[in-house]
Each structure stands twice: as C-alpha cells, then as structure tokens.
Amino acid sequence: MSGASEPATANPVEYIQHHLANWHVGHGFWSVNLDSLLVGWVLAGVIMWVSWRVGRSLDPDRPTGIQNVLESLMEFVDGMVQEAFASRNPFVAPLAFTVFVWVFLMNSLDLVPVDLFPKIFSYFGVEHFRLVPTTDPQTTFALSLSVFALVIFYNIKVKGPMGYLKTFLFHPFGKWLIPANIVMTLVEEIAKPLSLALRLFGNMFTGELVFLLAALLPFYVQPLLGSVWGIFEMLVITLQAFIFMVLTIMYLSIAHEEAH
C-alpha cells in the first residue's frame, strides 16, 4: 500500500516489476493467478451474455445493432474456414470465432490506463493486479494447448492412430531416415502451440511494457507517447487476435488432411 502512494518515477524498476506481477494465491500447482482468471471469466461472461441475448432474439428481416456486427464477423470467419477446409467440420468455425472474440477482448484491455485497475484493487488490499490476461503466459498457453489438444484429437480421428504415427515416422524424409523424421516432426508439432502462445504473449507483454515506460515519463510527454503507442496497439490487438484465429484454423485444417 505504501509503495502505491509514492510517485511512480521514484523507483522505475520497482514500479515496472510491481505492475508485471500477478495477483496470485497458493503455491506450486495451486498457485493461482486470480487476476487472469477473473478477467477471463468476466470477458467470457460478457461474450456469453451478448451471445445469449442476440441468439435468443434473432431477426432475419431487420437485423440491428450488435446482430449486424456478429453476422458480418460470423460470415467473415465462416468464409475463412471454408476456404481453408476441404472437409466440413461444423465445430471449427464457432471455435475460431470464439478464439477471435475472446482474445480480442482480452487484448483490448491493454488500452485501459495501466495504473487504473491496480490502483482500484489496491484499495481492497490487493497488492498486484494485471488487467490484461494475455500478458499472462498461463492464459496464452491455455488457449494454445486447447487448440493443440484439438489438433491431436482430429489428427487421430481423421488419420487413425496408425496414420498419425506414420506422419511422425515417414515425414518429411521418407522411410530411410526414421529417427530424423521423428525428431523433425516432433519439433514441428511442439513448435505449434509454443509459437502460438508465445507470439500472443510476447506482443501483448511488449505493448504493456511500453505503456508502463510511457507512464514513467513526465506528464507532459505521456499523452503524446501514450496516444501514439495506443493507436499502434489497436492494430496489434486486432492483428494478434486475428493471427491466433487464422493459425487455429490452419492447424486444424492440417490435422484434417488425409495421410498421403
């Protein structure tokens, strides 16, 4: 509490470290980042509420407001899925849609002033609070590992267990270099969730960090730097959510390809 009331510029390193620590309780496996979970739930709740409201009162003749937005977004995602997929899987498009919306909302909290929520929560005795869940690798890995689990599931479902195993054995160098093939394919497969999670985390973390640095500057520089970086971040926020969605579709599309 005492640290929060001091001017931020007094100890920049501590200020930044303070803002980059999660609100967590427990130890080991049960060390829970309450802020990531909480914000994730709240945003998921918002999405569910809007989905339920819109899905309950659809008007085919005179679509208005949020229904229009969701319709065009849906068509956009659905078009992309249909382009990427040879086979039809009705689960992929809503999955990609949800990924995009949820990640986009979590990312967009990056634009909230960095000191606002930590300050509010400090009044309730919470020492650390990180508002943006995607700056927490736990969240980004949760997403990418979920996608990875689906990739493995569909690989086995479409190719069969033996068929999936064969891609490890005979890909990419043919049957004479089986050990090398196993290593190569393993690296390739593991790189998928890793890159997916770290790309999102890295981008959002950097964005947050620059905002924190901007907050350390004198107040007459802050608006300029903050707004310029904010405008740039709007692009990053949308782009990262979009990339995550596209890669989800691509990985699942590859999983659906028959073994050759």
Place this chain on the structure above:
Amino acid sequence: MNVTFTLIGQMITFAILVWFVMRFLWKPLTAMMEERTRRIADGLAAAERGRHDLELAKERAAELLREARENAAEVIHQAQRRAVEIVDQSKEDAQAEGQRILTAARSEIEQEVARAKEELRRQVAALAVAGAERILRREIDARAHGELLKELAEQI
C-alpha cells in the same frame, strides 16, 4: 513457466465459452442466415414466376383483343351485307307492288272501257231503235222486237 491451476482454469473457461457461443449464438445465427438465404431465393423465384405469369396474361389479353376485333369486323360486315340485302329486297318488293298496282289499274281501266263500251252500245241500240222507229214512223213493239234489237246491239 510452471503448469498451474491458472492454465487449467483458463482452459476450462475457454471450453465452456466455446460450447456456449456455439450452442447459443453460432447455431441459431447460421440457421437464421440459411433461412434468410432460402427466403430471398424463394422471393426472387416468386418474382420471376410473377413476371412470367404477367407475360402470359399479356399475351392472352392481346389474343382476346385480336379475337374481339375480328368478331366485331365480322359482325359489321354481316350487318352491311344484311342491310344491302334488305334494301335490295325492299326495292324488289316495291317494284312488284308497283307492278301489281299498275296491273290492277290497267284491268280497272279495261273494265271501265268495257263498261263504257257496253253503255255506248246500249245507247247506240236505243238510238238505233229510236232512229228506226222514226224511220218507220210507227211504233215498234219493243217487246216483239226485243230479240232482234239485242242481236243488233251485239253486232255493233
């Protein structure tokens, strides 16, 4: 980075969110949009059908109009022919009537002439008788000589 409950928790949140969005937004929305597509297609088809019907109706109307014109022309033609016929007929009738009147008049005239001749004959006979009386200077018994006088009158 350690695997903690945060990761599991976010995965559960994600799974629930995906299920919820799919169940309560995606499915109704896609169903609604398919329904809309179908309705638009139906509407366009109906419009096309309507246009086709209109075309047919127009053709039918034109045909009816043409038929009606033909009929009317036929009727007028017949009427004209009938009128000519009537005129001709009445001309003939009038001529016949005139002829008849003429004939009647002629026969009447002839009768008149015959009557006049008869009258004249009788008077001549009377005159002849009177003349003969005077010539003979004596009374001729009309009764006794009636046969003779009649014969005389017929000869005239």
